[in-house]
Amino acid sequence: MVSTKLYTIIYVLLFAGATAQILIEESPIFHEAYWIAFGGIMVLSAIKAVMVAGWYQHLRFEPRGLSYLILTALAAALALTLAAAYSIT
Amino acid sequence: MTEDTQTETDGGHATVSGELEAGHEEGHLPAYGSLKRWLVTTNHKDIGILYLATSTFFFVFGGTLALLFRLALVSPAESASTALLSGIAYNQAVSAHGLIMIFWFISPFAFGFANYIVPLQIGAKDLAFPRLNALSYWLYATSGILFIVSFFQGTTYDGGWTMYAPLNVPVYTPEVGTTAAVLALLMFVVSVTVSSVNFLTTMHRMRAKGLTLRNLPIFTWSILLTVWMMLFAFAALLAGLMILSADRLLGTTYFTSQAGSVLWTHLFWFFGHPEVYIVFFPALGIMAEIFQTFTGRRLVGRKWFIAAMVLVALQSFLVWMHHMFLTSINLQIKTLFMATTIGISLPFDLMMFSLIYTMIKGRIRFTTPFLFSLGGLLLFIVGGITGVFLGAVVLDYEFRGSYWVVAHFHYVMLGGGTALFAGLYYWFPKITGKMYDEYMGKVHFAFYFVGFNLLYFPQFVAWETPRRVFSYPPEFTIWHQLSTVGAFVLGLSFLLMFYNFAKSYFNGPEAEDNPWAYATTAEWAIPSPPPLENFPGLPSYASGKLDFMRPTATADGGAAVETDGGAAATVMDEHVDHASIWPFAIGVTAFVTALGLSGFRQGVPNDPTINPLYSAIAVVGGVALLASLFALGRQSFDGPTGGYGEAWPFAGVENKKTGVWIFMASDVVLFGAFIGAYIFIRVASPGGWSEWELIPHEALPGLIDTYILLTSSFAVVLGLVATEKRSRWGLVASLVVTVLMGLAFLISHAIEWIPLFEEGVTLSSGSAASTYFLTVGLHSLHVTAGLVIAAYLIWRSWGGAYMGEEENWPVEYFGIYWHFVDIVWLFLFPLFYIL
Numbered sequence: 001m002v003s004t005k006l007y008t009i010i011y012v013l014l015f016a017g018a019t020a021q022i023l024i025e026e027s028p029i030f031h032e033a034y035w036i037a038f039g040g041i042m043v044l045s046a047i048k049a050v051m052v053a054g055w056y057q058h059l060r061f062e063p064r065g066l067s068y069l070i071l072t073a074l075a076a077a078l079a080l081t082l083a084a085a086y087s088i089t
Numbered sequence: 090m091t092e093d094t095q096t097e098t099d100g101g102h103a104t105v106s107g108e109l110e111a112g113h114e115e116g117h118l119p120a121y122g123s124l125k126r127w128l129v130t131t132n133h134k135d136i137g138i139l140y141l142a143t144s145t146f147f148f149v150f151g152g153t154l155a156l157l158f159r160l161a162l163v164s165p166a167e168s169a170s171t172a173l174l175s176g177i178a179y180n181q182a183v184s185a186h187g188l189i190m191i192f193w194f195i196s197p198f199a200f201g202f203a204n205y206i207v208p209l210q211i212g213a214k215d216l217a218f219p220r221l222n223a224l225s226y227w228l229y230a231t232s233g234i235l236f237i238v239s240f241f242q243g244t245t246y247d248g249g250w251t252m253y254a255p256l257n258v259p260v261y262t263p264e265v266g267t268t269a270a271v272l273a274l275l276m277f278v279v280s281v282t283v284s285s286v287n288f289l290t291t292m293h294r295m296r297a298k299g300l301t302l303r304n305l306p307i308f309t310w311s312i313l314l315t316v317w318m319m320l321f322a323f324a325a326l327l328a329g330l331m332i333l334s335a336d337r338l339l340g341t342t343y344f345t346s347q348a349g350s351v352l353w354t355h356l357f358w359f360f361g362h363p364e365v366y367i368v369f370f371p372a373l374g375i376m377a378e379i380f381q382t383f384t385g386r387r388l389v390g391r392k393w394f395i396a397a398m399v400l401v402a403l404q405s406f407l408v409w410m411h412h413m414f415l416t417s418i419n420l421q422i423k424t425l426f427m428a429t430t431i432g433i434s435l436p437f438d439l440m441m442f443s444l445i446y447t448m449i450k451g452r453i454r455f456t457t458p459f460l461f462s463l464g465g466l467l468l469f470i471v472g473g474i475t476g477v478f479l480g481a482v483v484l485d486y487e488f489r490g491s492y493w494v495v496a497h498f499h500y501v502m503l504g505g506g507t508a509l510f511a512g513l514y515y516w517f518p519k520i521t522g523k524m525y526d527e528y529m530g531k532v533h534f535a536f537y538f539v540g541f542n543l544l545y546f547p548q549f550v551a552w553e554t555p556r557r558v559f560s561y562p563p564e565f566t567i568w569h570q571l572s573t574v575g576a577f578v579l580g581l582s583f584l585l586m587f588y589n590f591a592k593s594y595f596n597g598p599e600a601e602d603n604p605w606a607y608a609t610t611a612e613w614a615i616p617s618p619p620p621l622e623n624f625p626g627l628p629s630y631a632s633g634k635l636d637f638m639r640p641t642a643t644a645d646g647g648a649a650v651e652t653d654g655g656a657a658a659t660v661m662d663e664h665v666d667h668a669s670i671w672p673f674a675i676g677v678t679a680f681v682t683a684l685g686l687s688g689f690r691q692g693v694p695n696d697p698t699i700n701p702l703y704s705a706i707a708v709v710g711g712v713a714l715l716a717s718l719f720a721l722g723r724q725s726f727d728g729p730t731g732g733y734g735e736a737w738p739f740a741g742v743e744n745k746k747t748g749v750w751i752f753m754a755s756d757v758v759l760f761g762a763f764i765g766a767y768i769f770i771r772v773a774s775p776g777g778w779s780e781w782e783l784i785p786h787e788a789l790p791g792l793i794d795t796y797i798l799l800t801s802s803f804a805v806v807l808g809l810v811a812t813e814k815r816s817r818w819g820l821v822a823s824l825v826v827t828v829l830m831g832l833a834f835l836i837s838h839a840i841e842w843i844p845l846f847e848e849g850v851t852l853s854s855g856s857a858a859s860t861y862f863l864t865v866g867l868h869s870l871h872v873t874a875g876l877v878i879a880a881y882l883i884w885r886s887w888g889g890a891y892m893g894e895e896e897n898w899p900v901e902y903f904g905i906y907w908h909f910v911d912i913v914w915l916f917l918f919p920l921f922y923i924l
Contacts, residue, residue: 018799018918022788048912048915065739073758076321079407081768085772087418088772089419
């Protein structure tokens with residue numbers, strides 16, 4: 001499906017992404033603008049997740065139905081999490 | 090097919106073309122009269138009968154409990170000493186009645202029909218995973234037995250069927266029996282999850298050619314949507330029950346934390362409201378099916394009816410907080426959920442009018458199935474209208490916790506569920522090959538309908554009676570006495586049904602293949618009862634009606650058939666197995682394990698103990714469970730392949746892979762609910778999100794864990810590449826690296842946790858510690874399960890297995906799971922170590 005080379009590149013990017021998250025935590029922005037840092041760190045996690053799902057799990061090469069299936073589940077989990085958290089603010 | 094067609098309904102008209110021999114007969118199954126058959130069978134029709142029989146037992150059990158507390162309510166019992174039941178006995182009877190009827194009766198009863206009928210209606214030989222289907226049943230049956238056992242372990246669960254926190258934690262309900270009841274429910278939810286994966290794979294992948302979703306029979310449509318809701322809703326309940334079990338067994342503090350009780354209501358009702366439709370949709374599908382048959386008229390506005398069902402299934406996940414108007418959630422969200430609740434009533438209006446118009450346009454035959462369906466429709470309409478009051482915030486303040494809710498709830502659940510009894514009469518001839526006594530069936534309906542309304546309608550009048558309390562104001566006595574009389578009329582009416590069915594089964598007239606004029610779905614085109622593998626050829630709707638195609642011989646003895654993906658598939662002469670003892674063994678050993686775990690009482694304040702006898706039972710059960718799972722994995726068993734007809738939206742994704750992905754979707758919601766619970770508790774904590782103190786002292790160990798897990802994922806993909814290159818040792822090396830990395834990940838956690846434990850930071854140390862240990866622990870449990878699978882793959886690949894693209898699917902599917910575990914960690918890492 002895809003080459004070992006591409007798998008390796010993704011592996012390196014995932015490594016770099018994880019390291020970047022720690023670097024953000026170590027930087028002054030983490031304390032000065034916590035929510036921006038929060039957003040950056042979570043976006044990095046999301047990008048890494050998409051890379052793993054897309055290439056390592058081969059979702060990119062599967063029928064779209066499988067992606068929609070997982071996205072629906074994700075939407076359900078997010079709806080529960082966000083609405084529940086908002087409900088007590 | 091047009092709207093004017095009077096005799097042809099959805100799915101096309103069933104005819105058999107040509108003289109075709111029946112499929113493989115009986116396989117290696119023992120005869121019906123043998124007990125062994127019922128222990129080993131994996132055939133969908135047998136499993137359907139098992140579900141129907143077992144759920145009927147629980148219906149009688151739950152019903153008897155109801156009669157017991159209705160007797161107690163004959164008088165107001167102004168003090169506990171004058172009551173027929175003691176306070177605790179009353180609470181147990183009411184709680185157990187609710188739990189049994191909701192979980193162990195009504196849905197499994199519907200799934201008896203789903204098991205028996207859906208494969209017939211879609212043209213499949215069996216479900217996609219027959220052994221998993223048997224496993225679902227045995228987990229269901231043994232979970233029910235565990236619930237019964239809980240009565241004999243002190244007390245069973247007595248805090249109401251909704252299991253609200255904090256009553257559900259050991260401070261208030263410390264009994265072993267209560268824990269056993271929680272674990273029984275957890276086992277039941279596992280059974281439902283397995284079943285959901287199986288049905289979704291089957292219904293999306295194994296439909297006959299030409300049977301597009303649009304043309305699915307309406308009962309099958311209702312089951313399809315039911316199962317989709319089950320997949321996501323029960324995952325949230327699973328999370329809730331796992332957390333509750335941890336609170337009870339391990340001593341975590343989720344539901345005693347700040348806003349812990351509101352957390353339970355979120356998790357419970359995110360499941361609980363879709364559950365209303367999970368219960369009602371199969372009944373609705375039966376109703377619609379029967380209306381078509383006994384009016385001789387296609388469902389009016391059929392496609393809109395289906396669209397309305399789809400809309401309700403989606404909306405059902407957006408209304409759960411209307412059950413929480415009396416909690417501390419804010420007014421904005423209450424208002425929003427009041428609007429969504431009113432919104433969900435609109436598609437129901439459409440469905441009700443569709444059913445009514447179908448009657449008006451058709452010529453009604455008042456048979457027993459039709460009478461029960463019509464009765465179900467009327468009762469559900471009453472239930473729906475009285476529910477609108479509860480959807481309004483202000484009115485709900487008044488009605489919540491009163492008998493208005495009790496009456497409304499029963500009009501919806503059992504009222505709608507009345508159609509399930511219609512289904513029993515409707516398909517009795519198909520399942521048994523015998524015709525029931527029509528007159529006796531009608532008498533049953535008369536007593537049922539009168540009894541039902543006598544039981545529940547007075548509860549609207551006496552609505553100010555407090556719910557779940559053994560006493561009430563004396564001025565309501567007459568209404569409660571009427572209600573009790575109604576309960577006995579309703580309950581005893583079933584004696585007529587049992588007698589009718591028993592007499593008909595042994596002495597009744599033979600039923601024709603299709604005893605109902607105008608019944609046109611596929612199950613009526615084959616003998617009553619159907620043969621083991623259902624059809625005398627490959628079902629196809631390609632011509633616009635149901636035909637059974639003769640297979641075209643191919644070199645390997647199979648049949649070449651065009652699929653919707655355009656590829657040819659070999660299907661007809663495939664061998665399908667029908668017997669395995671391991672699902673039964675897994676059900677029994679899971680029961681023993683759960684029974685043993687019920688004796689773990691780490692959550693009991695001031696007395697955290699683990700009973701040695703229970704521990705021994707848990708260990709023996711656990712070892713036997715693992716051995717049974719291993720034996721199931723090792724067993725050679727051929728299920729139907731699917732993919733030879735309509736398979737949207739999973740065409741080209743074979744059955745097992747589809748099943749794995751559907752399971753992953755359920756796991757997304759499970760982990761999502763765990764993470765959601767963490768975020769909720771953190772937001773609700775005294776200092777809010779920002780003041781929360783992370784349990785790990787530094788982020789670096791988490792980063793190392795991430796590196797380790799990423800490396801293990803990389804090793805798995807290299808292993809897959811090795812299988813494509815047919816490199817046996819490449820695969821072995823990759824899997825060994827995966828296992829080593831997985832072990833390193835677990836050891837790394839141990840290194841992090843031991844100092845924490847030494848500092849006195851344990852699962853019981855508060856919200857931060859509980860959420861950290863339990864969420865990361867659940868993830869580690871997934872890693873451990875993955876390692877067991879990987880070890881098995883190493884063993885097989887050492888012997889040369891999995892080489893080439895045709896054979897490497899176990900490695901690929903393991904990878905899907907392992908990468909998912911990796912993805913989850915990518916979010917746990919920042920949430921628990923950085924932010």
